[in-house]
Amino acid sequence: MAAIELEGVTKRFGDVLAVDSLDLTVDDGEIFGFLGPNGAGKSTTIDILLDFVRPTAGTATVLGHDAQTDGRAVRRRTGVLPDGYHVYDRLTGRHHLEFAREIKGVEADIEGVLERVRIADAADRKAGGYSKGMRQRLVLAMALIGDPDLLVLDEPSTGLDPNGAREMREILREENARGTTVFFSSHVMEQVEAVCDRVAIIDRGRLVAVDTIDGLRDASETGETLYVYVSTLDDEIVADVAALDGVGSASIEDGRLRVTADDVSKFAVLHAIDTDVTAVQDFSVVESSLEDLFVRYTNERQEVDA
Numbered sequence: 001m002a003a004i005e006l007e008g009v010t011k012r013f014g015d016v017l018a019v020d021s022l023d024l025t026v027d028d029g030e031i032f033g034f035l036g037p038n039g040a041g042k043s044t045t046i047d048i049l050l051d052f053v054r055p056t057a058g059t060a061t062v063l064g065h066d067a068q069t070d071g072r073a074v075r076r077r078t079g080v081l082p083d084g085y086h087v088y089d090r091l092t093g094r095h096h097l098e099f100a101r102e103i104k105g106v107e108a109d110i111e112g113v114l115e116r117v118r119i120a121d122a123a124d125r126k127a128g129g130y131s132k133g134m135r136q137r138l139v140l141a142m143a144l145i146g147d148p149d150l151l152v153l154d155e156p157s158t159g160l161d162p163n164g165a166r167e168m169r170e171i172l173r174e175e176n177a178r179g180t181t182v183f184f185s186s187h188v189m190e191q192v193e194a195v196c197d198r199v200a201i202i203d204r205g206r207l208v209a210v211d212t213i214d215g216l217r218d219a220s221e222t223g224e225t226l227y228v229y230v231s232t233l234d235d236e237i238v239a240d241v242a243a244l245d246g247v248g249s250a251s252i253e254d255g256r257l258r259v260t261a262d263d264v265s266k267f268a269v270l271h272a273i274d275t276d277v278t279a280v281q282d283f284s285v286v287e288s289s290l291e292d293l294f295v296r297y298t299n300e301r302q303e304v305d306a
């Protein structure tokens with residue numbers, strides 16, 4: 001069964017088309033990253049899943065329930081970390097979790113959850129005195145109450161230090177191992193790359209890619225970057241390399257030639273550089289990071305639209 005199914009979801013705010021005919025399926029048990037530049041429509045989509053916002057057109061089905069007609073059933077089984085959630089300054093961390101337990105009407109091991117997000121020591125302090133990262137941990141703790149079947153997290157790493165970000169990843173993996181589907185938006189590509197089974201990239205409300213990270217690499221011309229060490233390097237050599245068959249781009253980076261290959265193998269490119277341009281002394285191949293892929297997919301869309 002699909003945990004999330006969006007069909008033709010569109011949302012307009014006046015003149016702004018925030019989400020544009022979005023079709024997306026997230027399978028049960030996946031850790032799914034939802035990426036896009038600022039203003040792409042991520043939060044709006046998440047709000048539609050939780051029925052905080054009504055779509056202008058289309059349907060959203062979450063855990064088998066229509067998100068609009070059966071929002072309560074969805075929220076009962078879903079842990080949510082909303083974008084920019086404000087904690088209640090005068091309530092303690094523990095009170096927040098008791099509140100989450102009551103709202104959801106579930107049994108919950110509050111002590112255990114406090115330990116997991118590492119705010120047990122501060123549980124009886126008022127949340128108004130918490131640091132940004134502690135607040136984020138508290139909101140995550142509220143999402144974990146009731147062992148949800150689905151976690152929907154909008155920018156969960158906001159405010160977390162590197163240790164906090166690592167702990168967040170571990171919690172997501174643990175929840176997933178328990179059978180929970182995890183759907184989260186993020187601008188922190190390392191975080192996404194480290195935990196996600198699949199990602200979707202949206203740009204200006206439209207889906208531009210959905211795949212595993214390896215799949216995105218395979219589909220992208222810049223799946224791999226070649227760094228070539230040559231004895232002399234100047235603009236003329238770069239231009240000659242760029243003009244070779246199968247070369248996507250060539251530039252100088254840190255005293256090396258940086259080359260991307262289009263449809264031919266990197267060895268064919270290396271051979272052509274060596275025989276037709278200049279002697280190759282050494283080379284290395286680096287897989288594109290998710291950040292490279294993100295930039296490529298979102299820039300491509302801008303070029304298409306231009």
Ligand SMILES: Nc1ncnc2c1ncn2[C@@H]1O[C@H](COP(=O)(O)OP(=O)(O)OP(=O)(O)O)[C@@H](O)[C@H]1O
Nearest residue numbers: 013016017018036037038039040041042043044045
């Ligand atoms: N309540 C609203 N009223 C008017 N416009 C809105 C509203 N909510 C969102 N928008 C607009 O919809 C578009 C998508 O916004 P959204 O917050 O979904 O983007 P996002 O991908 O979450 O961005 P970010 O990464 O910056 O959080 C933006 O142009 C935004 O200004």
